[in-house]
Amino acid sequence: MNAALETLMLAFSADDGLRVPPRALFIGAESHPALGEWSDLIGWQPLKPLAAAWERAGFPRADDLPEGKWPLVLVLPGKSRDEALAWFAMARDRLEPGGKLLVAMPNTAGAGRFEKELSKATGNIVSIQKHKCRAFHATEDGGWNEEIFNEWRALGELREISGFTVQAGIFSSDHIDPGSQLLADHLPAHLPGNVADLGAGWGFLSDAVLKRCPKIQRLDLFEADARALECARRNLASYPRAITYHWHDVTTGLPEVYDVIVMNPPFHTGQATDVDLGRAFLKVAAASLRRGGKLLLVANRQLPYEAALEASGLAWRKIAEDRIYKILSAEKR
Numbered sequence: 001m002n003a004a005l006e007t008l009m010l011a012f013s014a015d016d017g018l019r020v021p022p023r024a025l026f027i028g029a030e031s032h033p034a035l036g037e038w039s040d041l042i043g044w045q046p047l048k049p050l051a052a053a054w055e056r057a058g059f060p061r062a063d064d065l066p067e068g069k070w071p072l073v074l075v076l077p078g079k080s081r082d083e084a085l086a087w088f089a090m091a092r093d094r095l096e097p098g099g100k101l102l103v104a105m106p107n108t109a110g111a112g113r114f115e116k117e118l119s120k121a122t123g124n125i126v127s128i129q130k131h132k133c134r135a136f137h138a139t140e141d142g143g144w145n146e147e148i149f150n151e152w153r154a155l156g157e158l159r160e161i162s163g164f165t166v167q168a169g170i171f172s173s174d175h176i177d178p179g180s181q182l183l184a185d186h187l188p189a190h191l192p193g194n195v196a197d198l199g200a201g202w203g204f205l206s207d208a209v210l211k212r213c214p215k216i217q218r219l220d221l222f223e224a225d226a227r228a229l230e231c232a233r234r235n236l237a238s239y240p241r242a243i244t245y246h247w248h249d250v251t252t253g254l255p256e257v258y259d260v261i262v263m264n265p266p267f268h269t270g271q272a273t274d275v276d277l278g279r280a281f282l283k284v285a286a287a288s289l290r291r292g293g294k295l296l297l298v299a300n301r302q303l304p305y306e307a308a309l310e311a312s313g314l315a316w317r318k319i320a321e322d323r324i325y326k327i328l329s330a331e332k333r
């Protein structure tokens with residue numbers, strides 16, 4: 001269960017709650033059985049696994065956030081502060097006069113703080129607290145503080161770090177990930193053939209592969225976050241080599257096999273499901289290497305990926321480490 005989504009839906013079940021409008025837009029759309037009764041609901045969701053689930057549930061989806069005006073805009077933001085505020089502004093821009101903006105967030109993501117921020121901009125707010133989350137909504141009454149929304153809108157614009165284009169909400173949007181940097185520093189220059197970058201983000205590792213490995217013929221990027229992939233397109237645009245960009249859930253497998261796979265798999269220390277996600281990446285990588293093919297990955301030192309590599313038929317060795325990260329090189333037997 002997505003607790004924030006459950007709390008969001010509660011806004012419609014209270015006696016004095018919101019009424020389901022004839023049309024609605026859902027930013028950060030996630031499917032819920034109760035939404036099946038809504039007549040005209042369009043969703044935008046940049047994360048592939050969630051977008052696929054939304055479509056599987058039968059809801060219409062827009063690739064790009066649609067332009068237009070709606071009487072209700074639902075917002076289910078991620079963890080990034082700048083992303084959440086930028087999404088409030090994106091929702092504001094799509095509200096009809098008198099329309100309602102409804103947000104839901106977990107308390108651990110700072111729901112109380114974001115509710116206060118929104119109420120400063122709108123002057124009115126109604127809040128529900130349940131499931132360790134908050135759902136809060138405001139009604140556009142002609143008196144909202146547009147200066148605040150202008151500031152928030154700017155937070156969602158493309159920005160630069162170390163010459164790369166990034167955007168709020170995507171992985172490592174304010175600094176180069178030190179683990180990825182360590183892997184980039186240890187990429188063997190002789191890597192050959194067709195290469196895949198799994199969970200490619202905005203393209204940092206791909207850029208390093210293209211810079212350091214003149215023998216590679218093709219590079220395929222696989223990334224779940226459409227916004228990150230769009231940044232990667234910009235960041236790698238100047239390379240004359242063959243590059244393809246896949247908006248893809250890596251855990252569902254890859255369409256072909258590769259000579260080399262590089263990755264900094266997604267994880268979060270201490271959260272079992274994220275370690276499982278990293279393991280799923282390893283399994284897919286092992287299945288998608290040709291015999292003799294090579295996997296190069298970086299991971300936090302305490303993550304138990306070695307056993308997963310062995311279980312997948314890969315012979316591994318540690319080629320570098322520092323206080324936090326290790327670089328593993330593995331070969332398919």
Ligand SMILES: C[S@@+](CC[C@H](N)C(=O)[O-])C[C@H]1O[C@@H](n2cnc3c(N)ncnc32)[C@H](O)[C@@H]1O
Nearest residue numbers: 171180199200201204223224225249250264266
């Ligand atoms: C640790 S980051 C590495 C990003 C990039 N390779 C770098 O080194 O900066 C992991 C990336 O995996 C992506 N990701 C998470 N789950 C995914 C999935 N199921 N399929 C594809 N990519 C996923 C995240 O969006 C994130 O960009």
